[in-house]
Amino acid sequence: MNQLRAQANGRPVLGIPEATVARLPVYLRALTGLGETGMRTVSSEQLAAAAGVNSAKLRKDLSYLGSYGTRGVGYDVEYLRYQIAREIGVNQDWAVVIIGIGNLGQALSNYGGFRSRGFRIVALIDGDRSRVGEMHGDLPIHHIEKLDELVAEHACSIGVIATPGDAAQEVADRLVAAGVTSILNFAPAVLAVPDGVDVRKVDLSIELQILAYHEQRKRAPGEEVQA
Amino acid sequence: MNQLRAQANGRPVLGIPEATVARLPVYLRALTGLGETGMRTVSSEQLAAAAGVNSAKLRKDLSYLGSYGTRGVGYDVEYLRYQIAREIGVNQDWAVVIIGIGNLGQALSNYGGFRSRGFRIVALIDGDRSRVGEMHGDLPIHHIEKLDELVAEHACSIGVIATPGDAAQEVADRLVAAGVTSILNFAPAVLAVPDGVDVRKVDLSIELQILAYHEQRKRAPGEEVQA
DNA sequence: CATTGTGAAGATCTTCACAGCG
DNA sequence: CGCTGTGAAGATCTTCACAATG
Structure with missing residues (x-):
């Protein structure tokens, strides 16, 4: 019910998908960590690894914010960090x-x-x-x-x-x-x-209950073969 | 990659969707609460309200576990509670x-x-x-x-x-x-x-960051009208 | 006849795969 | 050439709406 994205100035607008919003803080954390190691530039592949997602998803997510990368190079760590922080509102008090x-x-x-x-x-x-x-x-x-x-x-x-x-x-x-x-x-x-x-x-x-559900499944395989 | 659901005996098998698994503990909690008030039977509408979801979703979720309701009546609170607890594995130690x-x-x-x-x-x-x-x-x-x-x-x-x-x-x-x-x-x-x-x-x-994102959006409406 | 259980439609999210670009 | 940005396909999730039924 949204999806009116990116307009003239390249800045996005309304309607960053919820799933993306929920991951932006993770990217922010990963960028902060990479920045502290002195890294200046990062590829979607590297950042995705640091954040624990796959790179296609990362690029798609970032594309909702605008076009902050450089093809053939990657993203400027500090610049991207700033843009995400601004988008979330984390540089406010x-x-x-x-x-x-x-x-x-x-x-x-x-x-x-x-x-x-x-x-x-x-x-x-x-x-x-x-x-x-x-x-x-x-x-x-x-x-x-x-x-x-x-x-x-x-x-x-x-x-x-x-x-x-x-x-x-x-x-x-x-x-x-x-x-x-x-x-x-x-x-x-x-x-x-x-x-x-x-x-x-x-x-x-x-x-914990969600973990227990999966744990239980690990332990009782074969329950499915009994019609 | 799953979806081999309900077989001969009516019991489900593999492949309860993740989204459903994540809600089962919520239903369990709601049922426990309702049970403590002495309620014996509950409709999907009532249970959905107690759990904070809509009733279609609740019924769909429960349908993955099997057919534990009675048409025209609803669900037996204690029986359903037990079935969900068993499914999650919460009655284990x-x-x-x-x-x-x-x-x-x-x-x-x-x-x-x-x-x-x-x-x-x-x-x-x-x-x-x-x-x-x-x-x-x-x-x-x-x-x-x-x-x-x-x-x-x-x-x-x-x-x-x-x-x-x-x-x-x-x-x-x-x-x-x-x-x-x-x-x-x-x-x-x-x-x-x-x-x-x-x-x-x-x-x-x-x-908190996800809340901040939405909070920020509440405060700055109209940002979208500036190409 | 009230309420469940569920196909089917619709919405959202993920992944693929490649055109576009620095 | 390498990597981003993104249409399009695919998967998953939600909602609708109604047939089935105790």
């Missing part, structure tokens, strides 16, 4: 609140990979009043009643939910009411949100 | 080792959602000798030199990597050498593993 400061919330608040990609954690929030004031790194825990205030103060558009499942919907409602329009949900719950709000869900136990 | 006991590794080791789905964490492992013996819950940290021994002792087929990115490949090699055939990788690194070993990757910062 994103204020993030984390709600639910259990083990996972703490792990997330300490995760170095956020800061280096433009995500700045501006507040830690919990519903348990007895934990208010507790420091994690240089951030104190606030009570969830302060959510509106904190979101407004930091112009925060992204919220991370790391609460138990049964608290997640209420937290999501509060986030939406406070003006947050993107939610990363670690809680085991399906969230209902209004149009215009994006939710992405990470479920640790689902990933 | 899966021994899991976690390598890298930083914030994330600790969060994972405490995560209740694993145990209840048949995943039993049998060992915590770290490369830092000074942390050996440290207790987390009822498990001590072992040094990575003990990996082979621990994997063998617990007949462990799944490993979780929660180390920094630069240690991940070496850890993966060790896991494979020890006999682990499924790896859940939280480290920011693309892992090379032999055929027959499955790797799934969870990258927390990638999820």
Whole structure:
């Protein structure tokens, strides 16, 4: 329902396929790594290997961004890195609140990979009043009643939910009411949100279950020969 | 390359589509929730709503498992839950080792959602000798030199990597050498593993980047009208 | 007769293979 | 010549819409 791509100026527009969007951060990471080794130029073959995809897919993905390569040569590492970062929005500053400061919330608040990609954690929030004031790194825990205030103060558009499942919907409602329009949900719950709000869900136990499914298949071959 | 589905006995065989496999745990969770509320029977419409998908997709997905519904009525909650659990392998006992006991590794080791789905964490492992013996819950940290021994002792087929990115490949090699055939990788690194070993990757910062991409698009509409 | 199960149509994603170009 | 960029083919996934049926 999109696909109005590349126009006059060569810059793309609307409608980078979701599958491509999901891989751009991987390419970005790979380019950053290659750049740190001093490499100046990279072929689609090399970059694809570093990113763990095949080169046709990589070239197709990059073609949605524009024509940033040089035929016969490859891509300029730094230039491509910049273009992808701009496309994703990672060279902006994103204020993030984390709600639910259990083990996972703490792990997330300490995760170095956020800061280096433009995500700045501006507040830690919990519903348990007895934990208010507790420091994690240089951030104190606030009570969830302060959510509106904190979101407004930091112009925060992204919220991370790391609460138990049964608290997640209420937290999501509060986030939406406070003006947050993107939610990363670690809680085991399906969230209902209004149009215009994006939710992405990470479920640790689902990933393990998918592995288990395949593991089980490795172990029980031959089950198919029994009509 | 698969699609040899449903045979004589009605039981499916090989080739449940990946997209379906990835949703089965979601249905399982939804069914467990519905079951706890006392619901005995559920229509595809209701279950789809609880799982956050549309009902046509749900029915198509379930059809790959067999014909477990009753026309005009719906699905028996408990029976369907059992069938999905069996299909995924969640009613088995899966021994899991976690390598890298930083914030994330600790969060994972405490995560209740694993145990209840048949995943039993049998060992915590770290490369830092000074942390050996440290207790987390009822498990001590072992040094990575003990990996082979621990994997063998617990007949462990799944490993979780929660180390920094630069240690991940070496850890993966060790896991494979020890006999682990499924790896859940939280480290920011693309892992090379032999055929027959499955790797799934969870990258927390990638999820945030995907949100940022869409968030950016919400804010800058109209960029497309400038040839 | 409400609801499942499913062919068929449509959408999206991947891969191929090669024309185009530096 | 080497490598990108991309139409076109192929694979997979989603949705439609309705026949089958308990």
